[in-house]
Amino acid sequence: MISRLRPLRTRLALRSAALTLLAVALLGGASMIGALLINESRESAKQYQRLNELLDIIEQTVQVACFLDNRELATEVANGLLANRIVARVQILHGEGILVERGQASDRSASEPLERAVVSPFMPSEEVCRIVLTPNKDEIRNAVLEASLFTAAILTLQLLGIGVAVVLVLIKVVTRPIKILSHGIRRLAAEDGQKLDVLPGNEHDELGRLVSSVNGLIDRLMYALRSEREQRLQRELEERRYRSIFDNVEAGIFELDPAGRLVSANPAFRRMFGLNPKVNLDIRVVFLRDLTGDAQVQLDTALRCLQADSRPRHLDVKLESNNQIRWLSLLFNRFEQGRMQGVANDITERHLAANAAEEMAVTDALTGLGNRRGLSRRLQAAVRVYQSDPAYRCTLIMLDLDRFKQANDTFGHAVGDMVLQHVGELLTELVRKADYVARLGGDEFVVLLDGAVRRTDLEQIVSRFIKRVNQPFVVDGQTQVSVGASLGIAVLGEDAGTEEVLLHMADGAMYRAKQAGRNCYRFHQS
Amino acid sequence: MNSQSIVLTLLLALCSPFAWAELAVVAHPDKKMISLDRAQLVNIYMGRYRQWPDGGAALPADLKDVKERFYRALVDKDLAEINSYWARLVFSGQVSPPVQLKSVTQVLEYVRRNQGALAFIDEADVPDDLKVVARLTEAAPQ
Numbered sequence: 001m002i003s004r005l006r007p008l009r010t011r012l013a014l015r016s017a018a019l020t021l022l023a024v025a026l027l028g029g030a031s032m033i034g035a036l037l038i039n040e041s042r043e044s045a046k047q048y049q050r051l052n053e054l055l056d057i058i059e060q061t062v063q064v065a066c067f068l069d070n071r072e073l074a075t076e077v078a079n080g081l082l083a084n085r086i087v088a089r090v091q092i093l094h095g096e097g098i099l100v101e102r103g104q105a106s107d108r109s110a111s112e113p114l115e116r117a118v119v120s121p122f123m124p125s126e127e128v129c130r131i132v133l134t135p136n137k138d139e140i141r142n143a144v145l146e147a148s149l150f151t152a153a154i155l156t157l158q159l160l161g162i163g164v165a166v167v168l169v170l171i172k173v174v175t176r177p178i179k180i181l182s183h184g185i186r187r188l189a190a191e192d193g194q195k196l197d198v199l200p201g202n203e204h205d206e207l208g209r210l211v212s213s214v215n216g217l218i219d220r221l222m223y224a225l226r227s228e229r230e231q232r233l234q235r236e237l238e239e240r241r242y243r244s245i246f247d248n249v250e251a252g253i254f255e256l257d258p259a260g261r262l263v264s265a266n267p268a269f270r271r272m273f274g275l276n277p278k279v280n281l282d283i284r285v286v287f288l289r290d291l292t293g294d295a296q297v298q299l300d301t302a303l304r305c306l307q308a309d310s311r312p313r314h315l316d317v318k319l320e321s322n323n324q325i326r327w328l329s330l331l332f333n334r335f336e337q338g339r340m341q342g343v344a345n346d347i348t349e350r351h352l353a354a355n356a357a358e359e360m361a362v363t364d365a366l367t368g369l370g371n372r373r374g375l376s377r378r379l380q381a382a383v384r385v386y387q388s389d390p391a392y393r394c395t396l397i398m399l400d401l402d403r404f405k406q407a408n409d410t411f412g413h414a415v416g417d418m419v420l421q422h423v424g425e426l427l428t429e430l431v432r433k434a435d436y437v438a439r440l441g442g443d444e445f446v447v448l449l450d451g452a453v454r455r456t457d458l459e460q461i462v463s464r465f466i467k468r469v470n471q472p473f474v475v476d477g478q479t480q481v482s483v484g485a486s487l488g489i490a491v492l493g494e495d496a497g498t499e500e501v502l503l504h505m506a507d508g509a510m511y512r513a514k515q516a517g518r519n520c521y522r523f524h525q526s
Numbered sequence: 527m528n529s530q531s532i533v534l535t536l537l538l539a540l541c542s543p544f545a546w547a548e549l550a551v552v553a554h555p556d557k558k559m560i561s562l563d564r565a566q567l568v569n570i571y572m573g574r575y576r577q578w579p580d581g582g583a584a585l586p587a588d589l590k591d592v593k594e595r596f597y598r599a600l601v602d603k604d605l606a607e608i609n610s611y612w613a614r615l616v617f618s619g620q621v622s623p624p625v626q627l628k629s630v631t632q633v634l635e636y637v638r639r640n641q642g643a644l645a646f647i648d649e650a651d652v653p654d655d656l657k658v659v660a661r662l663t664e665a666a667p668q
Contacts, residue, residue, distance in 0.1 A: 064614060068574055072618050121611070122568045122601040 012178070013170035021163045028155045036148050043144045047086050051114050051133050054081060063121040066094060066129035078102035081133065089113075089134040105134040177207050190218045191225070252328075252344030254288070255335070260303055262286045263339065272328055272344055274321055288342075292317045292330075302332060303340065310334040316347065327351040366417055367424035370438030375446055378436050379499040382448070386493055393452040393493045397462065398506040399427075401443035401469075402484035402518045411479050418475045419483060426468050430461060446506075455523075462487050462521045470519065486513040487521035495524045548649040549596055551660040552634075554641050562644075562660045568601060570644070572611070573621035578642065586624035587645040589633050596646045599664035 008015045058077050065073035078090040078100045089103035105113075114133040120126040177199050184196050195215045202208045246253055252269030254262055262281050270277050273291040289296045295317035302313040313332045318325060326348045335341045362374030370378065379396075386392045401423065408416035420443065427437045427447055436448040449458075465485070472482035488510025496502040505524040513522040551567065553560070560580060562570070569575045570584045578584050588596070597608050612623040627633050633645045637656055644659060652658060 061614070064611065067572065068615065068621060070615070070618060070620060072620075073615075120568075122572055122603075123565060126565070 011175070013167050013175045016170050017163050017167040020166045021159055024159055024162055028159065032148065032152060032155065035151060036144065039147055040141070040144045043147070044140055047135050047140050047143075048114060050084075050086060051135055054084060054087070055114070055116050055131065055133065059116075059118065060121065062092065062118050062131055063128065066092065066099065066118050067120050067122070069094065069099070071099060074100040075102070086136050086139050087133055088136040088139075089132075091132040091134075093130040093132065095129070099129060103134070177202060181207065181211065185214065188218075190221065193218070193222050250346075252342075254342050254344065256288055256303070256332075256340040256342065258307065258338035258340075260287050260289055260300075262288055269344055272326075272346060273319075293319050299330075306332050306334055306340060307338065316351075364424075364439045367421050367439050369424045369428070369445075370436060372438070372440045375436070375438040375440065375448070376499065378438075378448055379502065382450075382492060383497075383499055386497070390493065393491060395449040395453055395458060395489060395491045396502050396506045397447040397449070397521075398488045398490075398503075398510045399445040399447065399465075400486050400510055400514065401445075402486060402514075404443040404483050407481050407483060411475070411481065415475050415479055415481065419481055422473060422475075423469060423483070423485075426465065430465055430468070458489065459521075462489070466519060466521065484519035486510055486518050488513055488524070489521060490524040549592065549599060549646050549662040549664055550649045550652045550658045551644055551646045551662070552637055552652060552656040553644045553659045554637055555655045555657060556641065557657045557659070559657065560659055564600070564660075567660055571600065571624060573615065573623070576621075583642045585640050585643040587627050587633060587636050587643060588624045589630065589645060589647060590626065590628050591630075592646060592648060595664055596662070599662040 008018055058081065061073065061077050064070070065077060074092050078092065079102060081087050081090045082103050087103065089101070089105040091101045092099040112135075114135065116131050116133075117127050118129045118131055120128045180199060181196070188194055188196060195218065196211050198208050198211045202211070246266045249266065250268055252266060252272045254265040254269045257263050264281060265273075265275065267277055269275070270279075275286070275291070279286070289299050292299050295315065298315055299317070302315045305311075306313045312334075315330045315332070317328050317330060319328060320326075326346060327350075329345045329347045331343045331345075333341045362370055362377060364371040364374075382392075382394045386394075401419075404416065404419065407419055420439065423443075423445065424437065424439065427445060431437060431447055431449065434450045436450070438446045438448075440446055449461075453461075466487070469483060469485045472480050474480050488506045488508065490496060490502050490505035490509060492502050495505050509522045509524045513520050516522065551562065557578075558580070560578065562579070566579060570577075571586050576584045576586075594605050597603055597605065601608075603611075615621055616623075625636065627636060627645070630647055630651050633647055634653060634656070637643045637645050646662070649661070
């Protein structure tokens, strides 16, 4: 059953025709029933009219027959009436009796008889008899049925005709164009912007509009595709650009998740932190703090603060690898969803340069010893230590060369410089590593001995130094030079508490040594 | 007779007192004084009952010249209608039309000769010896 109904589901024309036919059949059936009912009563009325007409025709003869009581004539009339199929029975009633009765009326088909009074042909006021006609109900019914059957047959033929016409029209006007369109759509290379052709004759109807709608859709899709493609190309270009920057920049660029794990890192970063370029950070868990050596605590603090207030943080870390020290500057920025971005720069060169400059500022260029600024810094540090620890001691020895001016004048500045270098070396040899030697300018030197030194040891040291300085030495392999030295000694914590006072006292002690005949030492005397 | 004709007849009657003519139905001199009403006259002439009220066969006769006026006055029909009536019945053989006579003389002779005879003549032609059994007042001839 279902499979037999399949064409109705798959064929628009058949379905439309079936529905149309169903509707027409229902309407036709209803109108048929109505027509039957109306027909029956109309036919019935028509029969009565015909009977009346028949009566009109034979009335004169019946008048005569009744007037004369002529049974033969009456019988003739009755037979004539019965020849009509619609007449079932004829009765001519004469006074109380029956003049003639012909035909039969069955009870089943009995229907209202038609009765007419017949007057004398000569005396209209005298009624001579009555004629009663009983109509043949069956005949009426048959006539109605016949008429209805004819109508039904016509209607059926009409239905069939309408059905066929609907199917043909639908196939021609709707189904076939739709089929052609659907075929066209299937074959359409819409991605190339190909358009659907309007079927000839359908330019202005719904199918034409459908085609233009489809074409409009294709247009919009094409436009969307094109712009998306362009955007994608643009994006790819930008991504490649950034990727290239990311890959080739000298600065290390990296990304951290809120826990400090490395999410991504560019090649420069990997080079800086000794991370294998092939390591996949999505798989391998690497925390930045594990790469930063001694700066772990500072790093943790910096990242915590960054997460808290989103202000960029800066951190310099020192890395040691393969006996090579490198300084890296890390700058952190908060990104989105707690992620952090960072830039790492190798600042080793700068750091070294800064250190060198610092060194130079506190170094005497000629001898490589400390200079006045270096001494001052060293003394300040010592005073700070003394202030926090009163038991701390350090000894300042101020030294001025004797006879240096003569040597300088005699042998020239170059030799003088060599003499100064020689003295510097001597001083350096005599003191421990923790001690400090500086030249304050000209032939004035200073030695700072760290920690408490016994007076006897001190005397021994300075005596040995005076002795060494006084030994003549050869400059340039030919010039023999000999100088002496006068020394003044003051001890921080015993003789003075501040840098200025200590210097002043040592200077005073040295002055006294010079007055005492040079080439000797004097302690500060309170 | 339609109403228009009646009005016309009345008008004519008013205009001329001589428009009023009468037909008399006469019978045998021996006939006792009997008066026939119109219905009896129709029954006898149209063949329904050919009998006198007192018994005895009735033998009607038509007078050719007056026949048309008579039937017009009696049943208001023209001669063609009367003829067609009889033509319808002639084959049944049961009844026959009245005797057809051509002149007043023949009528008078026929009535005098037959005991049951009756015939119509102009009032003016009625002789003294015959009995008048009915009078028909006719409208003026059209």
